[in-house]
Amino acid sequence: MKIEQYRDMIYACGRCEFCRGTEFSDRCPQIFTQRWESSTARGRMAIARAILEGKLDYSKDLRERVFGCFLCGRCREECKKAAKIDIVAITKAMRADFVDRGVGAPEEGGKMTSTMAQKGNIFADSTSEHTKWAQGIKFQKGSGTLFFPGCLASHRFKEKTRILVQVLQAAGYKLDFLGDDQRCCGTPMWVTGDVRAAKQWAQDYVKKLKARGVKEIITPCPSCFRAFDEEYPQLLGLKEPPFKVRHSSQVLEEIVAQKRLPLKTSVPKVVTYHDPCEIGRYRGMYDQGRKVLTAIPGVQLKEMSRIREQAFCCGGGGGLKIMYPDYSQQVSEERLRDALQTTASVLATMCPACELNLTHAAYKTDAPLKVADVAEIVAVSAGLADKAILEPDYISDD
Amino acid sequence: MVDVPKVTQLLKQAVDPKRVTDRDFDIVAYSRDLSPARQKMATHIVMPESREEVRGILRVASDNNVPVYIRGGGTSHWDAYLPQEPGILLDMSLMNQILEINDRDLTATIQPNCTWAKLDQELRKKGLTYLCSEAGGPAMTIGGSVMKAGGGPHSTAKFGFHGNQDIITLEMVLPNGDIVETGSAAWPSAGKFKRQCVGPDLAGLFIGAEGILGICTEITLRIRPATDVKERMVAVMKTLDDVIELGHFVNRCVGDEYLQGFYLWVDPNSPETFLVMMDVFGYEREIVDYRKTRILEKIKELGGTLGDRAPADDYYGRILTGLTDIFTAGVWHFFGSGSLRIDDIKFLYRVWREELIEKRGYKKAGFGGQVLPRDWLAFMVTNYREPAEWEEIIRISDEINEIVLNGPVAPYGIGGRDGLRPFLEKRDTGYYRLLKTIKKAVDPKDILQRGIFVRKEDLI
Numbered sequence: 056m057k058i059e060q061y062r063d064m065i066y067a068c069g070r071c072e073f074c075r076g077t078e079f080s081d082r083c084p085q086i087f088t089q090r091w092e093s094s095t096a097r098g099r100m101a102i103a104r105a106i107l108e109g110k111l112d113y114s115k116d117l118r119e120r121v122f123g124c125f126l127c128g129r130c131r132e133e134c135k136k137a138a139k140i141d142i143v144a145i146t147k148a149m150r151a152d153f154v155d156r157g158v159g160a161p162e163e164g165g166k167m168t169s170t171m172a173q174k175g176n177i178f179a180d181s182t183s184e185h186t187k188w189a190q191g192i193k194f195q196k197g198s199g200t201l202f203f204p205g206c207l208a209s210h211r212f213k214e215k216t217r218i219l220v221q222v223l224q225a226a227g228y229k230l231d232f233l234g235d236d237q238r239c240c241g242t243p244m245w246v247t248g249d250v251r252a253a254k255q256w257a258q259d260y261v262k263k264l265k266a267r268g269v270k271e272i273i274t275p276c277p278s279c280f281r282a283f284d285e286e287y288p289q290l291l292g293l294k295e296p297p298f299k300v301r302h303s304s305q306v307l308e309e310i311v312a313q314k315r316l317p318l319k320t321s322v323p324k325v326v327t328y329h330d331p332c333e334i335g336r337y338r339g340m341y342d343q344g345r346k347v348l349t350a351i352p353g354v355q356l357k358e359m360s361r362i363r364e365q366a367f368c369c370g371g372g373g374g375l376k377i378m379y380p381d382y383s384q385q386v387s388e389e390r391l392r393d394a395l396q397t398t399a400s401v402l403a404t405m406c407p408a409c410e411l412n413l414t415h416a417a418y419k420t421d422a423p424l425k426v427a428d429v430a431e432i433v434a435v436s437a438g439l440a441d442k443a444i445l446e447p448d449y450i451s452d453d
Numbered sequence: 454m455v456d457v458p459k460v461t462q463l464l465k466q467a468v469d470p471k472r473v474t475d476r477d478f479d480i481v482a483y484s485r486d487l488s489p490a491r492q493k494m495a496t497h498i499v500m501p502e503s504r505e506e507v508r509g510i511l512r513v514a515s516d517n518n519v520p521v522y523i524r525g526g527g528t529s530h531w532d533a534y535l536p537q538e539p540g541i542l543l544d545m546s547l548m549n550q551i552l553e554i555n556d557r558d559l560t561a562t563i564q565p566n567c568t569w570a571k572l573d574q575e576l577r578k579k580g581l582t583y584l585c586s587e588a589g590g591p592a593m594t595i596g597g598s599v600m601k602a603g604g605g606p607h608s609t610a611k612f613g614f615h616g617n618q619d620i621i622t623l624e625m626v627l628p629n630g631d632i633v634e635t636g637s638a639a640w641p642s643a644g645k646f647k648r649q650c651v652g653p654d655l656a657g658l659f660i661g662a663e664g665i666l667g668i669c670t671e672i673t674l675r676i677r678p679a680t681d682v683k684e685r686m687v688a689v690m691k692t693l694d695d696v697i698e699l700g701h702f703v704n705r706c707v708g709d710e711y712l713q714g715f716y717l718w719v720d721p722n723s724p725e726t727f728l729v730m731m732d733v734f735g736y737e738r739e740i741v742d743y744r745k746t747r748i749l750e751k752i753k754e755l756g757g758t759l760g761d762r763a764p765a766d767d768y769y770g771r772i773l774t775g776l777t778d779i780f781t782a783g784v785w786h787f788f789g790s791g792s793l794r795i796d797d798i799k800f801l802y803r804v805w806r807e808e809l810i811e812k813r814g815y816k817k818a819g820f821g822g823q824v825l826p827r828d829w830l831a832f833m834v835t836n837y838r839e840p841a842e843w844e845e846i847i848r849i850s851d852e853i854n855e856i857v858l859n860g861p862v863a864p865y866g867i868g869g870r871d872g873l874r875p876f877l878e879k880r881d882t883g884y885y886r887l888l889k890t891i892k893k894a895v896d897p898k899d900i901l902q903r904g905i906f907v908r909k910e911d912l913i
């Protein structure tokens with residue numbers, strides 16, 4: 056069993072409940088949606104311990120408690136004070152055990168992974184549909200800097216993705232793009248526990264990108280960012296990532312710091328910023344987005360009550376959007392409430408999954424607020440996009 | 454034997470079926486507490502939403518002779534909610550609302566599973582506070598604290614344990630389903646503003662009873678304006694006698710007015726270093742400064758050394774958010790603990806040093822305590838590795854508990870068979886006899902918390 060390697064950590068849980076917090080809605084989106092103690096980190100450690108001790112086994116019914124975790128890392132952050140347990144790693148190991156022991160992931164999760172493996176993206180888009188956003192944009196094959204949008208940005212956020220590329224190119228970055236050759240980074244595989252397939256996927260991908268002369272990857276998707284930067288080296292037993300990998304927030308920060316784009320147009324908006332879990336808590340990248348926002352003339356950054364290490368998940372993590380869409384929606388609406396309390400008219404973030412989920416929450420609740428990527432606000436200020444894209448009633452053609 | 458499917462069905466009629474589970478993986482998540490108590494599995498977990506649902510669950514339990522256990526925040530550490538025999542465990546989490554904050558009468562009425570942290574957040578928005586004393590962190594609930602009469606390092610030198618004076622009224626569901634109130638709430642047309650009212654103080658019957666006499670469904674407590682001015686101090690005293698003198702100074706000459714939090718810590722690697730963390734708070738800088746000066750003078754007079762206040766700021770500042778590095782060297786066990794006279798701390802210290810460290814060679818447990826008005830709540834605490842060191846720690850702590858409780862120490866937190874219950878039941882005290890009489894009267898079938906505090910066999 057994969058959880059064996061975490062035995063010491065599992066036994067280290069001292070049952071303090073720091074991970075659970077003061078309220079269902081305080082920290083852990085899983086207990087917010089599922090309520091039972093078995094949906095907290097403490098509960099999961101008890102389950103894992105019982106499995107190690109042979110008192111419990113992986114079962115179909117148990118899946119909801121393990122695959123219903125958003126992998127947001129909020130509990131792990133809290134446990135730094137207590138036992139320093141890597142709850143995310145243990146949850147992923149449990150998911151892998153489900154697959155290894157033949158119980159499998161929840162049906163929708165399994166489907167997502169097989170669709171991705173067969174079609175190259177999680178939406179089963181045709182190649183032409185998946186690269187539509189790039190029509191008319193000139194890329195520089197072999198430049199060594201690969202722009203990697205990821206499935207969500209390609210499929211759902213065509214306009215946003217185009218705008219980001221325009222910003223990057225206007226700032227002088229020479230971007231390569233895989234075009235028809237682009238495939239998903241593989242995240243669905245390890246999120247749903249299919250580690251064996253993930254390893255092969257990573258191996259093939261690295262080979263392909265090396266052959267193309269890729270030295271650096273720039274991506275707007277925190278999952279893709281972590282895939283190339285963390286998961287691939289882990290899966291392939293490498294000490295270093297095979298390429299330099301940067302998230303778009305780091306690149307935008309560089310653009311602002313080096314004044315590579317004139318940000319002349321004032322954007323007189325109250326903006327709040329949502330920390331995506333996978334660049335925030337996972338990687339400590341809290342300042343990049345904020346630095347960019349505060350460099351834009353006119354923008355007034357108003358923070359939510361829960362930010363940085365304590366930010367509440369958007370509901371998009373852990374594959375929940377596909378496996379448990381109702382839970383995912385509930386969490387996104389809770390996070391949206393935080394944003395609405397600030398009275399901001401723009402909820403900015405830097406993750407396509409967060410953007411998707413929070414946009415759904417905004418639509419569903421008819422919220423007077425636009426969910427935007429930080430790059431869009433930069434684009435407006437740099438005169439590369441119309442300010443209408445930041446209005447709550449703006450709907451792109453995507 | 455509990456007929457699980459039958460009881461599941463009945464419980465699903467009493468509450469929304471979504472709030473009943475008999476699945477092993479759900480139950481296992483509730484099967485341990487903060488202590489080394491053995492794992493104990495419930496047959497069902499139920500999440501009631503109202504007093505009426507609590508009553509409905511009790512009816513099912515009583516009709517089928519299934520015991521009911523009560524879990525608040527689940528952060529206690531003496532086997533105090535773990536099912537001593539197969540039974541229903543109530544997860545009270547959904548009863549967590551703040552019902553009223555009355556800033557005229559300075560009272561707050563809450564459902565029992567409202568956490569201290571949640572209440573404090575709301576109170577502070579209005580410039581008010583309660584000043585929770587226990588250091589149990591974010592998930593610790595008011596109901597759990599009060600039902601076990603909790604007391605911790607913060608503000609106890611002034612206010613004592615929770616329930617001492619700050620609890621005004623309680624609403625309790627008795628094992629027979631009757632819903633009763635205490636204090637002024639007992640007089641329905643009067644309201645919730647006073648503890649000692651109508652007749653005997655019946656709240657005291659439930660406070661500290663660890664749920665064996667009733668399930669708490671509502672609490673009204675005293676709140677106060679937030680105390681904005683604070684001064685924290687750290688001192689190292691040369692001897693335990695000096696600590697005792699300081700304790701007396703706090704409690705004798707100046708009442709509880711000078712020092713509101715007083716926490717002693719002795720590290721096992723340095724058993725002669727008596728570290729004291731102190732907390733003074735108040736409404737006016739002048740008063741706080743004056744109190745601080747008096748304390749500093751006393752420390753000086755006793756030959757103590759003042760240290761950097763940062764550790765005290767950090768410690769007291771984390772009461773509701775979570776202390777740091779608590780399990781780095783293993784999980785926790787508190788033992789050798791209880792209430793004792795200020796002078797008697799020497800006894801407990803001697804047991805710790807001679808019996809634990811010197812005779813048994815166990816050097817991992819620290820020694821600590823806090824001064825309450827006119828007494829100590831003191832303890833030994835260790836980190837140990839589960840499961841490897843479990844047997845050793847149980848053996849040693851049992852031996853130490855025996856010595857300690859044969860001395861001038863009254864136990865604090867009784868719990869079940871893996872808590873201090875065995876020490877209580879083997880002493881034929883009038884207290885235990887009275888408790889059994891009351892328990893038999895209100896809970897003739899021994900439904901509530903069966904085996905906790907009172908041994909089942911002792912009720913027959």
Ligand SMILES: Cc1cc2nc3c(=O)[nH]c(=O)nc-3n(C[C@H](O)[C@H](O)[C@H](O)COP(=O)(O)OP(=O)(O)OC[C@H]3O[C@@H](n4cnc5c(N)ncnc54)[C@H](O)[C@@H]3O)c2cc1C
Nearest residue numbers: 525526527528529533588589594597598600605663664669
């Ligand atoms: C880091 C840390 C520090 C701590 N520091 C302290 C400290 O300083 N002082 C201290 O005393 N403890 C301390 N504790 C222990 C714990 O936090 C306290 O005992 C706390 O009061 C328990 O509250 P709870 O809500 O978790 O109650 P639980 O553990 O859920 O329950 C406590 C008892 O109350 C009963 N109960 C709960 N709810 C009800 C109800 N509605 N009706 C009837 N009975 C009920 C339970 O059956 C049980 O007997 C600490 C714990 C941690 C993790």
Ligand code: SF4
Nearest residue numbers: 068069071072074134
């Ligand atoms: S914070 Fe860590 S040690 Fe504490 S209960 Fe949660 S997982 Fe366990």
Ligand code: SF4
Nearest residue numbers: 083124125127128130
């Ligand atoms: S990773 Fe997030 S959703 Fe999962 S248990 Fe931790 S806090 Fe909850």
